[in-house]
Amino acid sequence: xxxxxYYKSKKIAVNAIIHLLLIAVTITCLFPLFWMVSSSxxxxxxxxxxxxxxxxxxxxxxxxxxxxxxxxxxxxxxxILYTVxxxxxxxxxxxxxxxxxxxxxxxxxxxxxFMFMAAMMIPIPGSFVPLYVLLSKLHLRNTALGYIxxxxxxxxxxxxxxxxxxxxxLPLELEDAARMDGCSKLGIWWHVALPLxxxxxxxxxxxxxxxxxxxxxxxxxxxxxxxxxxxxRALMMFRxxxxxxYPLLMAGLTITALxxxxxxxxxxxxxxxxxxxxxxxx
Amino acid sequence: xxxxxxxYILFLxxxxxxxxxxxxxxxxVTVWHWMTDRDxxxxxxxxxxxxxxxxxxxxxxxxxxxxxxQKVRAAAQGQNLPDIYxxxxxxxxxxxxxxxxxxxxxxxxxxxxxAAWKNALFAKAxxxxxxxxxxxxxxxxxxxxxxxxxxxxxMLYNKDLFRQLGLxxxxxxxxxxxxxxxxxxxxxxxxxGLVSGWDETWIxxxxxxxxxxxxxxxxxxxATIRGEVPYTDPDWIRVLAIFKxxxxxxxxxxxxxxxxxxxxxxxxxxxxxxxxFNGSWCVNVYKGMNPDLNYGAMIPPSAGDKYPMTIWGGxxxxxxxxxxxxxxxxxxxxxRWLTDKDQQVYLAQSTNNLPANKESLSKxxxxxxxxxxxxxxxxxxxxxxxxxxxxVIEAIDKGIQSIIIGEKSPEQVAxxxxxxxxxESARKR
Numbered sequence: 001x002x003x004x005x006y007y008k009s010k011k012i013a014v015n016a017i018i019h020l021l022l023i024a025v026t027i028t029c030l031f032p033l034f035w036m037v038s039s040s041x042x043x044x045x046x047x048x049x050x051x052x053x054x055x056x057x058x059x060x061x062x063x064x065x066x067x068x069x070x071x072x073x074x075x076x077x078x079x080i081l082y083t084v085x086x087x088x089x090x091x092x093x094x095x096x097x098x099x100x101x102x103x104x105x106x107x108x109x110x111x112x113x114f115m116f117m118a119a120m121m122i123p124i125p126g127s128f129v130p131l132y133v134l135l136s137k138l139h140l141r142n143t144a145l146g147y148i149x150x151x152x153x154x155x156x157x158x159x160x161x162x163x164x165x166x167x168x169x170l171p172l173e174l175e176d177a178a179r180m181d182g183c184s185k186l187g188i189w190w191h192v193a194l195p196l197x198x199x200x201x202x203x204x205x206x207x208x209x210x211x212x213x214x215x216x217x218x219x220x221x222x223x224x225x226x227x228x229x230x231x232x233r234a235l236m237m238f239r240x241x242x243x244x245x246y247p248l249l250m251a252g253l254t255i256t257a258l259x260x261x262x263x264x265x266x267x268x269x270x271x272x273x274x275x276x277x278x279x280x281x282x
Numbered sequence: 283x284x285x286x287x288x289x290y291i292l293f294l295x296x297x298x299x300x301x302x303x304x305x306x307x308x309x310x311v312t313v314w315h316w317m318t319d320r321d322x323x324x325x326x327x328x329x330x331x332x333x334x335x336x337x338x339x340x341x342x343x344x345x346x347x348x349x350x351x352q353k354v355r356a357a358a359q360g361q362n363l364p365d366i367y368x369x370x371x372x373x374x375x376x377x378x379x380x381x382x383x384x385x386x387x388x389x390x391x392x393x394x395x396x397a398a399w400k401n402a403l404f405a406k407a408x409x410x411x412x413x414x415x416x417x418x419x420x421x422x423x424x425x426x427x428x429x430x431x432x433x434x435x436x437m438l439y440n441k442d443l444f445r446q447l448g449l450x451x452x453x454x455x456x457x458x459x460x461x462x463x464x465x466x467x468x469x470x471x472x473x474x475g476l477v478s479g480w481d482e483t484w485i486x487x488x489x490x491x492x493x494x495x496x497x498x499x500x501x502x503x504x505a506t507i508r509g510e511v512p513y514t515d516p517d518w519i520r521v522l523a524i525f526k527x528x529x530x531x532x533x534x535x536x537x538x539x540x541x542x543x544x545x546x547x548x549x550x551x552x553x554x555x556x557x558x559f560n561g562s563w564c565v566n567v568y569k570g571m572n573p574d575l576n577y578g579a580m581i582p583p584s585a586g587d588k589y590p591m592t593i594w595g596g597x598x599x600x601x602x603x604x605x606x607x608x609x610x611x612x613x614x615x616x617x618r619w620l621t622d623k624d625q626q627v628y629l630a631q632s633t634n635n636l637p638a639n640k641e642s643l644s645k646x647x648x649x650x651x652x653x654x655x656x657x658x659x660x661x662x663x664x665x666x667x668x669x670x671x672x673x674v675i676e677a678i679d680k681g682i683q684s685i686i687i688g689e690k691s692p693e694q695v696a697x698x699x700x701x702x703x704x705x706e707s708a709r710k711r
Contacts, residue, residue: 221352
């Protein structure tokens with residue numbers, strides 16, 4: 001009886017510690033979000049004076065002001081276009097390339113793969129000037145296509161790595177069966193490999209969507225036309241050289257964060273599967 | 283199938299219409315800038331200029347400033363710079379743009395009509411954009427930029443807290459000893475003393491430089507940079523000791539060495555710190571954080587009798603004209619107009635920045651005037667013509683941080699800085 005009581009109390013204690021830790025992590029993750037929403041409803045003065053999470057007065061007009069002054073409408077559409085195009089481009093190219101690296105035999109396969117992996121090591125700011133010059137020479141600077149191509153290029157290496165790791169683990173028998181049913185190599189990729197890779201694709205979609213949605217510096221460098229700028233440009237309107245308009249910035253951040261939170265929530269079950277099935281292996 | 287030709291014809295008509303309208307029209311001037319808080323004022327001025335002259339000015343904002351810098355560098359490499367732009371960074375960055383042929387020399391324009399344009403601007407602000415005879419950057423002597431505003435870095439004091447401490451709010455401390463004595467009162471009242479962004483070493487560098495000029499004079503500071511006077515000289519040890527004395531007296535706020543400027547501004551704006559060390563841009567910042575803040579500006583209290591206190595200033599924002607611009611003449615004309623008295627008054631009043639035009643001072647708010655009227659007592663490393671090794675500057679700044687936290691003595695820091703100076707000088711040779 002004593003032993004049972006001992007194990008019961010030990011279990012309760014362990015569970016309590018685990019839950020306390022999880023609660024602490026949750027608070028750490030959620031607090032900045034709550035602070036962002038709370039600050040978006042305060043005034044510039046009360047942000048620095050009133051430290052409570054629930055404002056005494058709610059200034060919902062900050063959202064209207066932020067939307068209007070930041071010019072969110074156009075930038076929102078631009079960001080949606082860039083995110084959808086880039087993610088679609090990455091999914092198609094990376095899955096084809098990863099499948100080829102995993103299943104096909106061709107000369108220089110390993111060399112090419114390592115070249116892609118090496119590209120992961122180059123910090124993006126280091127490639128800004130070469131990219132600018134290259135796009136200028138191709139007459140693609142200051143065009144949406146030029147920006148989309150650059151961002152596809154930025155996301156390819158990691159995505160190929162993730163997908164190749166997954167395809168390497170797929171049983172060959174599945175492909176043999178498809179081949180016996182008359183599937184071509186492209187058919188196997190489309191009908192067998194891609195549907196099975198849904199969890200990894202979800203990870204690739206979320207990672208790259210986040211990357212494109214939050215990207216700003218490359219856009220700023222290659223675009224001269226402000227009508228082509230992404231959503232992040234609107235947020236920069238509230239950040240002065242010395243003075244930041246925090247309520248409008250926080251309202252803008254809340255508006256900006258919403259779509260990406262929705263994408264994450266929609267993909268959540270696949271991401272968990274992707275992680276547990278080894279999509280993030282390595 | 284039938285839609286395409288109709289669309290095509292319409293497109294051609296619109297295109298032809300557009301090109302017809304452009305024929306004979308005046309050129310437009312494009313300006314790239316990074317100043318988010320000044321953008322609305324720039325847009326207003328652009329409208330006014332177009333109404334007056336018919337020339338369209340496109341102010342294009344690219345913020346934040348570090349991303350803007352990258353854009354300008356990339357555009358310079360791709361030879362895509364606009365008609366007017368600003369170069370951020372140190373003087374050596376500016377010199378590399380000049381040497382690469384990206385900047386028009388403005389001396390002939392400045393000297394026109396008895397140097398009217400040049401004389402209207404603060405000499406200290408112009409000096410930032412000037413390369414003098416024998417400059418160490420190898421640039422042909424001349425003026426290469428136009429200051430559109432200026433700044434000074436001073437101390438601020440909270441008048442209400444001064445009253446609370448039993449001090450006269452209209453009489454800030456003038457000598458270093460008076461300043462230290464206030465430290466004791468601050469300690470007793472359990473308040474915070476001087477706040478500043480000393481996590482960013484350039485702000486410490488600024489105050490250290492102020493006291494170096496005050497204790498040993500400009501000549502000896504320059505001689506030290508040239509390597510003729512060692513940092514172990516008693517005057518330099520005295521400069522470093524200033525920080526120890528401030529710390530010991532309690533006049534410095536707790537945690538100052540790791541404080542970022544935003545935190546310092548917040549503490550001062552909320553009336554939790556008696557003193558602040560900040561640039562003139564703070565007027566706008568404090569106004570945003572606490573419009574009722576009752577404060578004044580003062581030059582850091584003097585620690586020596588032989589030389590005047592010299593503060594950092596003059597270096598505001600500047601614009602350069604692209605040497606490859608097709609609208610070069612129009613760009614120069616616009617900059618001349620932008621730095622005229624009326625436009626400078628408008629900019630100063632709408633953005634709370636100090637104007638570059640001397641004639642605009644009379645129209646400033648009393649507080650901004652306190653910053654502006656000390657312009658003659660300013661200096662800035664960009665105007666010295668020679669520069670100290672960045673590693674030496676870092677050794678001074680980090681050394682001061684060590685003195686404040688009681689890790690090292692002023693003598694130890696002086697020796698370390700001198701060793702760094704010798705190492706860098708040997709490496710250069």
